[in-house]
Amino acid sequence: MAEVYSQLVAEGWLTARTGSGTSVAERRAVDPGPGAAARLEAVVPRYDLRPGEPDLSAFPRRAWLATARKALAAAPDHLLGYPDPRGLPQLRAVLAGYLARARGVAAEPAHIVICAGFAHGLAVVCGALCSAGTGTLAVEAYGHQAHRGIAEAQGLRLRPLPVDGQGAVIGEVAGADAALLTPAHQFPLGVTLHPQRRREAARWGGVVIEDDYDGEFRYDRQPVGALQALAPDHVVYAGTASKSLAPGLRLGWLVVPSRLLDAVTAQLAAAPATPSGLDQLTLAEFISSGGYDRQIRRARLAYRRRRDRLAAALRRQDLHVTGIAAGLHAVLELSRTDTERQLVARAAGHGLALEGLETHRAAGQGAAEPGRAGLVIGYGRPPEHAYTTALARLCAVLSADGR
Amino acid sequence: MAEVYSQLVAEGWLTARTGSGTSVAERRAVDPGPGAAARLEAVVPRYDLRPGEPDLSAFPRRAWLATARKALAAAPDHLLGYPDPRGLPQLRAVLAGYLARARGVAAEPAHIVICAGFAHGLAVVCGALCSAGTGTLAVEAYGHQAHRGIAEAQGLRLRPLPVDGQGAVIGEVAGADAALLTPAHQFPLGVTLHPQRRREAARWGGVVIEDDYDGEFRYDRQPVGALQALAPDHVVYAGTASKSLAPGLRLGWLVVPSRLLDAVTAQLAAAPATPSGLDQLTLAEFISSGGYDRQIRRARLAYRRRRDRLAAALRRQDLHVTGIAAGLHAVLELSRTDTERQLVARAAGHGLALEGLETHRAAGQGAAEPGRAGLVIGYGRPPEHAYTTALARLCAVLSADGR
Numbered sequence: 164m165a166e167v168y169s170q171l172v173a174e175g176w177l178t179a180r181t182g183s184g185t186s187v188a189e190r191r192a193v194d195p196g197p198g199a200a201a202r203l204e205a206v207v208p209r210y211d212l213r214p215g216e217p218d219l220s221a222f223p224r225r226a227w228l229a230t231a232r233k234a235l236a237a238a239p240d241h242l243l244g245y246p247d248p249r250g251l252p253q254l255r256a257v258l259a260g261y262l263a264r265a266r267g268v269a270a271e272p273a274h275i276v277i278c279a280g281f282a283h284g285l286a287v288v289c290g291a292l293c294s295a296g297t298g299t300l301a302v303e304a305y306g307h308q309a310h311r312g313i314a315e316a317q318g319l320r321l322r323p324l325p326v327d328g329q330g331a332v333i334g335e336v337a338g339a340d341a342a343l344l345t346p347a348h349q350f351p352l353g354v355t356l357h358p359q360r361r362r363e364a365a366r367w368g369g370v371v372i373e374d375d376y377d378g379e380f381r382y383d384r385q386p387v388g389a390l391q392a393l394a395p396d397h398v399v400y401a402g403t404a405s406k407s408l409a410p411g412l413r414l415g416w417l418v419v420p421s422r423l424l425d426a427v428t429a430q431l432a433a434a435p436a437t438p439s440g441l442d443q444l445t446l447a448e449f450i451s452s453g454g455y456d457r458q459i460r461r462a463r464l465a466y467r468r469r470r471d472r473l474a475a476a477l478r479r480q481d482l483h484v485t486g487i488a489a490g491l492h493a494v495l496e497l498s499r500t501d502t503e504r505q506l507v508a509r510a511a512g513h514g515l516a517l518e519g520l521e522t523h524r525a526a527g528q529g530a531a532e533p534g535r536a537g538l539v540i541g542y543g544r545p546p547e548h549a550y551t552t553a554l555a556r557l558c559a560v561l562s563a564d565g566r
Numbered sequence: 567m568a569e570v571y572s573q574l575v576a577e578g579w580l581t582a583r584t585g586s587g588t589s590v591a592e593r594r595a596v597d598p599g600p601g602a603a604a605r606l607e608a609v610v611p612r613y614d615l616r617p618g619e620p621d622l623s624a625f626p627r628r629a630w631l632a633t634a635r636k637a638l639a640a641a642p643d644h645l646l647g648y649p650d651p652r653g654l655p656q657l658r659a660v661l662a663g664y665l666a667r668a669r670g671v672a673a674e675p676a677h678i679v680i681c682a683g684f685a686h687g688l689a690v691v692c693g694a695l696c697s698a699g700t701g702t703l704a705v706e707a708y709g710h711q712a713h714r715g716i717a718e719a720q721g722l723r724l725r726p727l728p729v730d731g732q733g734a735v736i737g738e739v740a741g742a743d744a745a746l747l748t749p750a751h752q753f754p755l756g757v758t759l760h761p762q763r764r765r766e767a768a769r770w771g772g773v774v775i776e777d778d779y780d781g782e783f784r785y786d787r788q789p790v791g792a793l794q795a796l797a798p799d800h801v802v803y804a805g806t807a808s809k810s811l812a813p814g815l816r817l818g819w820l821v822v823p824s825r826l827l828d829a830v831t832a833q834l835a836a837a838p839a840t841p842s843g844l845d846q847l848t849l850a851e852f853i854s855s856g857g858y859d860r861q862i863r864r865a866r867l868a869y870r871r872r873r874d875r876l877a878a879a880l881r882r883q884d885l886h887v888t889g890i891a892a893g894l895h896a897v898l899e900l901s902r903t904d905t906e907r908q909l910v911a912r913a914a915g916h917g918l919a920l921e922g923l924e925t926h927r928a929a930g931q932g933a934a935e936p937g938r939a940g941l942v943i944g945y946g947r948p949p950e951h952a953y954t955t956a957l958a959r960l961c962a963v964l965s966a967d968g969r
Contacts, residue, residue, distance in 0.1 A: 219643040228638060232631055240622040240949065243814040279682065279839040286837035309835075316836030411646040411843030432712075433719030434689035436682040436839030440814030546643065 209514035210553040214351060214492035214541030215307075221465065221547070222409040223458050227445065230454060234444040246440045248431040250277025250416070254447040258416055261450050262402065266378050267388030269395045270418040276427060279413045279438050281376060281403045285310055285343075288372055288399050288417065289317035290433075291426035292341050297370070301339035303331045305352055305523045305535075310343065310374075323525040329357035333364045341370040346390045347378045351523045351539040353486010353494050355387055365393035370423065372399045377406045377490040379459050382467045384488065396420050404446065406491060406543075407459055414438055414446055466491055469542040469550055476558055484540065491543030494520070495561075497536040506538060506560060515556045612917035613956040617754060617895035617944030618710075624868065624950070625812040626861050630848065633857060637847040649843045651834040653680025653819075657850040661819055664853050665805065669781055670791030672798045673821040679830060682816045682841050684779060684806045688713055688746075691775055691802050691820065692720035693836075694829035695744050700773070704742035706734050708755055708926045708938075713746065713777075726928040732760035736767045744773040749793045750781045754926045754942040756889010756897050758790055768796035773826065775802045780809045780893040782862050785870045787891060799823050807849065809894060809946075810862055817841055817849055869894055872945045872953055879961055887943065894946030897923070898964075900939040909941060909963060918959045 242251065249255070255272040262268035262275075278284035289300070300314050304323040311321055322339045325332045330349050336342055344364065346356040356364070364371055373390045381387065391400035400418035408414075419427050431437075449455045470487055477484055477495065484493040497503050503519040510517040520537045545553045645654065652658070658675040665671035665678075681687035692703070703717050707726040714724055725742045728735045733752050739745055747767065749759040759767070767774055776793050784790065794803035803821035811817075822830050834840075852858045873890055880887055880898065887896035900906050906922040913920040923940045948956045 216647055219646040222643075222646050224638050228631075228635055231634065235627050235631060240625075243622040243625050243812040244619055245808075245813040246816070279841070283837060283839040286839075290837070313836060313838075316832075405648075409646040410648040413649070413840055413842045429719075433716060434686060434693070434837065434839075435716075436686040436689075436837075437816055438682070439816045439842055439845050442842050442845065 208511075208516035210549060210556055211516045211544050212540050212542065212553055212557060213516050213518040213544065214539045215544075216410060216541070217406050217462070217491060217543045218465070218546055219409055219411075221462060223454070226454050226458070227408075227449065230449045230452065231441065231445040233452075234448040235441060237448075238441075238444055242440055242444060244440075246437045246443070248435045248437050249428060250275065250437060251440060251443045251447070254443040255416075257447040257450050261455070262389075262400070262416075262418065265456075266375065266386070266400075266402070267392045268400050268418055269392050270400070274419050274421070274424065276417040276419055276431070277438060277443060278415045278417060279436050280405055280410065280415045281374065281401055282309065282313060283413075283436060284401050284403075284415050284417045285372065285374075286313050286317060287427055287430045288401070288419075288423070289314045289319055290430045291423055292370060293318040294429065295423065295426045297340040299339045299341075301336045301342035302525055303344060303349065304525050305520060306343070306345070306350055306525065308523065311525060314343065321525065326352055326354070328354060330354045330360050331356065331364075333360045333367065336364075336367060336369065339369065341372065342367075343372045343374060344390070345374045345376065347375055347381075347387050348486070348488075348490040350374070350376065350490075351486075351492065351494065351520060353488075353490065353492065355488065356390070361390055361393060364390060365397070368397060370397055370399060370420070372401060375400060375402050378402065379407050380463055380466055380491060381489045382463070382470065382487075387489075391418060396422065399423065407455070407462070412442065412446075414442060465547070466543055472550075472554060473540065473542050476554055477561070480558060480562055482561060492539055492541040495538045495540060497538065500534060500536045503536040503538065510556070510560045513556045513560055515553065515560065517557070517560075611914075611919035613952060613959055614919045614947050615943050615945065615956055615960060616919050616921040616947065617942050618947075619813060619944070620809050620865070620894060620946045621868070621949055622812055622814075624865060626857070629857050629861070630811075630852065633852045633855065634844065634848040636855075637851040638844060640851075641844075641847055645843055645847060647843075649840045649846070651838045651840050652831060653678065653840060654843060654846045654850070657846040660850040660853050664858070665792075665803070665819075665821065668859075669778065669789070669803075669805070670795045671803050671821055672795050673803070677822050677824070677827065679820040679822055679834070680841060680846060681818045681820060682839050683808055683813065683818045684777065684804055685712065685716060686816075686839060687804050687806075687818050687820045688775065688777075689716050689720060690830055690833045691804070691822075691826070692717045692722055693833045694826055695773060696721045697832065698826065698829045700743040702742045702744075704739045704745035705928055706747065706752065707928050708923060709746070709748070709753055709928065711926065714928060717746065724928065729755055729757065731757060733757045733763050734759065734767075736763045736770065739767075739770060739772065742772065744775065745770075746775045746777060747793070748777045748779065750778055750784075750790050751889070751891075751893040753777070753779065753893075754889075754895065754897065754923065756891075756893065756895065758891065759793070764793055764796065767793060768800070771800060773800055773802060773823070775804060778803060778805050781805065782810050783866055783869055783894060784892045785866070785873065785890075790892075794821060799825065802826065810858070810865070815845065815849075817845060868950070869946055875953075875957060876943065876945050879957055880964070883961060883965055885964060895942055895944040898941045898943060900941065903937060903939045906939040906941065913959070913963045916959045916963055918956065918963065920960075920963075 255275040258275050259270045259272045299322050300319040301322045301324045303326050305326055324335050389400055391398040403415040404412050484495050487493045507517045507519050518539050658678040661678050662673045662675045702725050703722040704725045704727045706729050708729055727738050734747055792803055794801040806818040807815050887898050890896045910920045910922050921942050923938055
């Protein structure tokens with residue numbers, strides 16, 4: 164729990180006061196009067212090139228609402244009752260088809276579980292792994308601190324795996340019972356897991372949680388299919404609507420191998436948190452009507468253009484970003500962590516939020532030493548009209564002396 | 567975990583096969599082709615007077631969608647991003663006002679947490695209690711088996727409290743660290759906690775989880791305010807939209823005392839399962855526009871009429887139902903559990919689903935002995951057009967020989 168506390172302090176939910184315990188941070192918690200929205204707005208930086216969120220202004224509000232209306236009009240009353248804790252059969256059936264087609268996932272609807280976003284799914288799987296006797300989870304040495312915190316809070320010990328130019332070094336997985344990987348587009352480094360490493364991961368035999376957070380966004384080559392297809396008995400596939408639509412929907416899905424299905428179902432019964440039945444019906448209708456594919460095609464085109472503009476702008480400064488074949492972020496490697504920190508601070512002075520690799524580094528044994536330095540540039544996040552300025556500010560920050 | 571498994575088996579999610587472990591039940595899990603909806607329908611009984619669900623056909627579909635449209639049109643983009651794991655500030659502020667007005671709850675928005683229905687909230691609170699050192703939870707000797715299962719799965723030992731004509735016997739709470747109560751309308755027995763008992767519960771000092779599942783539906787007297795108002799430092803108030811609107815929305819709320827706020831927040835970070843931001847905005851708008859109050863007034867009137875018809879119909883057979891001052895169910899006490907079982911079985915033969923008190927009895931030390939017998943008649947569930955027939959069948963079942 165100490166880990167979770169320090170994470171909450173770091174994220175500003177709690178305030179640590181030496182000698183007086185922790186208390187909930189005042190910033191977001193009090194007095195939600197008329198001024199609250201403005202104050203919340205103030206926390207949002209003017210320009211934001213941090214990774215982790217898509218362009219929220221591109222969420223298809225009108226199409227989503229029209230679909231919700233259609234789905235609700237067609238829904239018999241009983242679908243408004245307590246939903247199956249594993250998710251509505253309708254959505255699970257539609258997702259089985261979609262995931263096979265779009266990501267090569269091998270899934271029966273009976274193996275699909277709907278969750279409230281990836282973090283919820285991860286907590287459920289980690290809880291299930293623990294109850295099934297798993298002790299140690301290998302995690303990529305660079306990845307989301309929040310995800311590591313969730314795994315630890317569920318009782319798992321972490322074992323960082325180095326990440327090199329071919330992705331996570333699967334050969335180092337020995338000693339762990341399970342592994343959390345981002346095979347299609349390593350977060351944050353951006354590499355795709357090398358085919359040889361994929362085969363190693365598939366043959367390993369331990370449970371692999373495949374975080375396919377941005378698998379739909381592939382630009383230069385044929386999509387890399389899900390690792391799950393190589394080893395459906397060992398891999399838990401995890402997908403989400405947080406990048407393809409919006410994180411605010413809190414919709415994600417797991418494809419669970421037979422060996423974990425009972426343990427996962429028991430976790431869902433022990434802490435039921437199924438998303439709204441209406442939202443599940445809406446997503447099912449959005450996918451089967453083709454609206455979801457259309458939205459992804461549109462977004463893929465827009466993000467690809469942004470990526471090209473980012474790469475071109477930096478090339479003019481003789482800088483080279485990596486990890487750009489997919490996803491919504493790229494990495495600008497730097498030689499020193501000092502430089503990384505200076506650039507993040509300088510950007511903040513320009514009203515531009517940036518994130519360094521340091522934020523994502525796992526601590527402890529097996530963690531990459533010496534630490535790499537770099538900026539993780541999330542080009543997905545700004546609304547379309549703000550991207551030009553965000554890019555210009557990034558270039559200004561990078562072209563100044565001291566890099 | 568054994569408890570959760572047997573509960574899942576009981577609810578049909580898992581199939582227990584002697585000597586071969588458990589597997590997920592086939593019934594709801596396979597082949598979701600065109601026939602699936604029909605097959606799912608077949609599980610729903612023709613007439614249903616079990617408690618636990620409101621009339622789903624009364625869900626205000628049109629008003630809810632219109633409100634969603636309005637809420638989404640007014641929402642700035644950032645509200646589509648990752649929501650505060652405690653819920654959107656907008657909804658928490660609106661709920662603080664609503665709960666004070668409608669239920670007498672004393673709550674700052676900072677103490678309100680949005681959860682995915684009561685069961686999710688209960689899991690979060692039980693997890694928080696455990697992490698704060700609570701070992702034993704007193705539960706009413708009659709109550710939801712699923713709720714007891716959740717508390718146990720989170721690691722709490724249960725201690726059943728007898729329930730008499732004045733509600734839970736608070737004097738027996740000694741030895742427990744916390745208690746789960748339904749003060750406004752005991753589930754399933756229907757008694758209101760006596761004012762003297764309320765004072766005892768408020769003075770006790772252990773944490774009380776107040777399950778106010780149907781607090782809005784009060785018919786004959788002034789509403790009984792929330793117990794939380796008497797002891798906001800000790801009582802976790804838990805409310806839900808599952809009875810007032812529909813369980814499928816998966817929206818509930820907690821009012822958390824200061825002493826548990828950090829532990830609850832840590833639980834939410836360890837397994838984030840916040841409901842959709844859009845749904846939270848929609849509920850906030852629905853409450854502040856007056857739509858929620860209108861819906862509750864309309865439903866209260868309809869349910870009151872149904873209750874009156876039930877009481878009158880049974881009176882004509884010289885039968886007397888109890889627990890009818892509030893809520894969506896009444897109890898017909900019987901002298902023997904045998905009779906209860908026979909009536910439930912006979913009703914099933916008439917296409918009528920009924921539930922006996924036995925379903926809700928807690929096992930173990932302190933549980934009511936000898937067990938009471940009775941039928942828990944949920945008059946909220948049938949759609950309006952089916953209520954007359956449901957009632958007629960109930961009367962037919964009760965008037966036959968052998969009671």
